Structures are given as structure tokens and as C-alpha cells.
Amino acid sequence: MHRLAQFCLIAQIILAPVMLGGARPWAMAILSILTGIGSLAMIAAARNLILRRYVLYVWILVAGLIGWSVLQSMPVWPIQPFPFEAPYIALYPGGWIDLSARLIWLAGTITLGSLITQLHPGHWQIIVGKAVIASCCLQLILATGNAAFDWQTTFWFVKTAHIGDWTGSFANRNAFGILMASGSMTCLWFFVRYPDQSTGKRLDQSGSYLALAILFTAALIQSHSRSAIFAIIIATILFVTLCSSRQSGLARLRRFFAATAGAVIVLALVASAEPELFIRFADLGRLDLIQRDDAWLTAIHAIAERPITGYGANSIPLVMAHVATPDLNTNAHWFSSHNLWLDGAIMFGIPVTMAVALSLITAIVFILRHAANLPNRAFGTALISIALIGSFSDWVISLPALILPMVAMWVAGLEGRLVSPFEFPERADHAAQSPLPDQETLRQ
Numbered sequence: 001m002h003r004l005a006q007f008c009l010i011a012q013i014i015l016a017p018v019m020l021g022g023a024r025p026w027a028m029a030i031l032s033i034l035t036g037i038g039s040l041a042m043i044a045a046a047r048n049l050i051l052r053r054y055v056l057y058v059w060i061l062v063a064g065l066i067g068w069s070v071l072q073s074m075p076v077w078p079i080q081p082f083p084f085e086a087p088y089i090a091l092y093p094g095g096w097i098d099l100s101a102r103l104i105w106l107a108g109t110i111t112l113g114s115l116i117t118q119l120h121p122g123h124w125q126i127i128v129g130k131a132v133i134a135s136c137c138l139q140l141i142l143a144t145g146n147a148a149f150d151w152q153t154t155f156w157f158v159k160t161a162h163i164g165d166w167t168g169s170f171a172n173r174n175a176f177g178i179l180m181a182s183g184s185m186t187c188l189w190f191f192v193r194y195p196d197q198s199t200g201k202r203l204d205q206s207g208s209y210l211a212l213a214i215l216f217t218a219a220l221i222q223s224h225s226r227s228a229i230f231a232i233i234i235a236t237i238l239f240v241t242l243c244s245s246r247q248s249g250l251a252r253l254r255r256f257f258a259a260t261a262g263a264v265i266v267l268a269l270v271a272s273a274e275p276e277l278f279i280r281f282a283d284l285g286r287l288d289l290i291q292r293d294d295a296w297l298t299a300i301h302a303i304a305e306r307p308i309t310g311y312g313a314n315s316i317p318l319v320m321a322h323v324a325t326p327d328l329n330t331n332a333h334w335f336s337s338h339n340l341w342l343d344g345a346i347m348f349g350i351p352v353t354m355a356v357a358l359s360l361i362t363a364i365v366f367i368l369r370h371a372a373n374l375p376n377r378a379f380g381t382a383l384i385s386i387a388l389i390g391s392f393s394d395w396v397i398s399l400p401a402l403i404l405p406m407v408a409m410w411v412a413g414l415e416g417r418l419v420s421p422f423e424f425p426e427r428a429d430h431a432a433q434s435p436l437p438d439q440e441t442l443r444q
Contacts, residue, residue, distance in 0.1 A: 001045035008038030022400030090312025117415030136183030139168035177228025310349035
């Protein structure tokens with residue numbers, strides 16, 4: 001049964017990007033069904049499995065967000081004067097249902113990953129990492145085929161804003177770029193995950209991962225996503241700096257300057273090959289480029305109107321239409337302010353958003369503290385930097401296709417570290433990944 005559970009989680013990692021990032025209701029239904037089947041399979045095959053404390057905290061956080069969303073939708077409040085006169089806070093009273101389904105799926109997936117990893121604490125992270133790489137390879141093939149045959153499509157529907165960009169099956173260049181950045185960091189982790197190996201041995205045994213990282217980075221550049229390019233630069237510098245086996249600050253400082261110099265050289269080469277890409281970066285100085293400045297200003301005005309209570313789940317399109325700044329294009333469908341934290345403050349209010357932010361900071365510290373070794377800590381830091389940059393620059397980081405690989409790798413790394421030989425004596429060898437030097441002698 002545990003193999004069925006593994007299949008359900010791996011299938012989600014590969015299928016979610018193919019299904020337009022998993023954002024559509026039918027895609028979420030498929031992902032939720034897979035999570036449910038996997039969870040039932042693990043319950044049926046459960047032996048000495050433990051529900052970790054951090055998993056309970058995740059469920060408490062999810063329950064709190066759902067409870068607040070339901071409370072916003074209940075007709076127990078004074079009549080709201082703006083923008084609609086109604087005895088509830090939520091502008092869309094039924095929005096909490098969709099939000100609850102997504103949050104329950106996320107918590108269920110984290111629980112499923114935790115239970116699976118407890119059965120294979122030494123190997124599950126490797127399996128998940130290979131699944132992430134396989135998913136990126138599939139998207140790379142789709143994007144390459146689209147460019148080679150000059151198909152004027154984004155596979156799912158024609159979106160003229162992204163014709164000519166590499167988007168895979170996402171139909172969104174930022175989402176494609178973030179996935180490629182995650183895949184590139186996963187390949188680098190595979191390349192350096194044994195700190196004691198020499199460079200020659202790494203190239204001999206894991207050189208293919210380094211080649212894939214280069215291909216994923218090239219695909220990311222072809223997506224023309226500025227946020228993804230910035231994210232992979234920051235993530236690579238952090239990864240190279242932190243994965244050093246030397247603990248001295250001077251050694252890490254040297255690695256930091258070396259990584260930064262390497263990034264500058266690569267950027268110069270890319271600039272000479274594709275100068276139009278860096279014209280896009282120069283256009284960031286224009287306030288009328290894609291109206292993100294107006295969207296952010298509109299979101300800030302909306303938050304100022306209801307800083308404590310928010311407007312409820314799925315309320316962003318209505319809010320952006322009613323509180324639009326004079327320069328904002330109201331003919332566009334503004335379903336997000338292109339900043340996940342502003343979106344959260346619009347829906348839940350500032351206090352709840354701050355509570356979520358503090359919870360995430362605690363989770364980040366917990367993940368980094370329990371990293372098994374320096375490569376794992378560097379890998380976790382790189383993924384966290386990608387997620388944070390994505391959350392401040394766009395909404396796509398909330399897509400299941402981008403959340404799932406990161407969460408699965410974090411959970412697999414945590415469980416591999418947290419497993420105890422007293423809890424699972426039959427799996428202690430997997431957690432160590434290598435027998436003790438005198439184990440054979442003791443057996444004799």
C-alpha cells in the first residue's frame with residue numbers, strides 16, 4: 001500500500017504543471033483525489049507511524065485560516081458600509097469553500113509526505129528530487145518543441161502576452177521560470193549532496209545533474225521572466241556560499257564573491273547573446289510597464305479601508321475594481337495584486353497575514369535548523385529564497401505545481417533528519433545511508 005501512496009505523491013509532482021499549474025478547479029480535484037487515495041493507503045499500511053508535531057501545527061494553521069474565512073462570511077457583523085451593504089465581511093460569501101479545499105489539500109499533502117518519508121527516511125528525498133527533475137524535463141521538452149515548430153500557442157489557450165516566451169504547459173512565463181529554477185537547484189543538490197566527494201568523482205558520477213541544471217537555466221532565460229532570473233541568481237549565490245564544507249567565515253566570504261563574479265560573467269554572456277532580454281530589465285524603471293505599481297497602490301488603498309478584517313476569500317477582483325487608482329486599467333481582470341502578501345492582507349486583514357508570516361518564519365528556521373548537512377541546508381535556503389522572491393513579485397508561487405515540489409523536498413529532508421532508531425529500529429540504516437565501519441565485525 002505504501003507504493004500506492006508514493007505513486008500518488010509523485011504523480012502530483014509531474015501532473016500538476018501539465019494541468020496548467022493545478023490552478024483550475026478540475027485540476028485541484030484530481031490532485032485532491034490523489035492525496036486522499038495516498039493518505040488512505042498509508043493509513044491502511046500504517047505501522048509505527050507518527051504524526052509529527054510540525055504536521056499538527058500545519059493543520060492548526062490551516063484550521064485557523066479556514067475558521068477566520070468562515071467567520072468573515074457569517075451574517076453576524078454590523079452592516080458593512082463599503083463597498084457593499086451586507087451583514088458580513090466577505091464580499092464573496094461562498095469564497096471560503098474554494099480556499100478551504102486548497103488549504104486542506106496542502107495540509108494533507110504535507111501529512112502524506114511526512115508519513116511516506118518515515119518508511120524510507122534515507123531514500124525518499126532522492127526519489128522526490130528525481131520526480132521534480134522529471135517534471136522539469138517534461139516542461140523543457142514541451143517548451144523546446146513549441147519553439148522548434150513555431151507553434152503560436154501556450155498549449156492550453158492562446159495568451160498573446162506570452163507568445164514567444166517559453167512557458168511549457170503553464171501558459172505563464174513566471175510560473176515556468178520558477179519551476180525551472182527549482183529544478184536547477186535540485187540538480188545542484190544532487191551534484192554536491194555528498195560533501196566529502198572530490199570534484200572529479202562528482203563530475204564522474206553526477207555530471208549529468210550539472211548538465212541538466214545548465215539546460216534548466218537556459219530554459220529559464222528563454223522564458224524571459226525577470227523575477228525567475230533574479231530568483232535563480234540569488235538562489236545560486238546562496239547555494240554556492242552555504243554548501244561549503246569549511247565553517248570559517250572567510251572561506252564562505254570567498255565563495256560568495258566567487259559566486260557573485262560567476263553570476264556577473266554569465267549575465268554578461270547572456271546580455272551579449274540576447275540584448276532584448278536586458279532591455280526588459282531596463283524597462284522596470286517605467287511606471288507604466290505592466291501597471292504593477294498601480295496594482296500595488298490599489299491594493300494598499302484597499303487594505304487601508306479594512307486593515308483589520310479584510311474582505312474575505314476570493315474578494316480581490318471585486319476589491320481591485322472598486323478601489324482602482326485612476327491609472328489602473330479596469331478593463332483587465334485583476335484577480336491578484338501581483339504580490340502574495342498584499343493579496344493575503346486584502347483577503348484576511350493585516351493581523352492574520354502577520355500571523356501567517358510569523359508562522360512561515362518559524363517554519364523556515366525549523367527547516368534550516370534540522371538540515372542533515374551543509375548541502376541540505378544550502379538547498380533549503382535556495383528554495384526558500386526562490387519562494388520568497390516569487391511571493392513578492394507575483395502570485396504564481398501559490399500554484400500547486402510550484403508549492404508541491406518545494407514542500408515535498410522540505411518534508412523529505414526533515415523526516416530524514418528527525419527519524420530516530422528508537423522509533424523505527426528497522427529503518428535506522430536508511431536514515432544513516434551507510435553502515436557503521438565495524439558493523440560487519442560485530443555481526444561476526
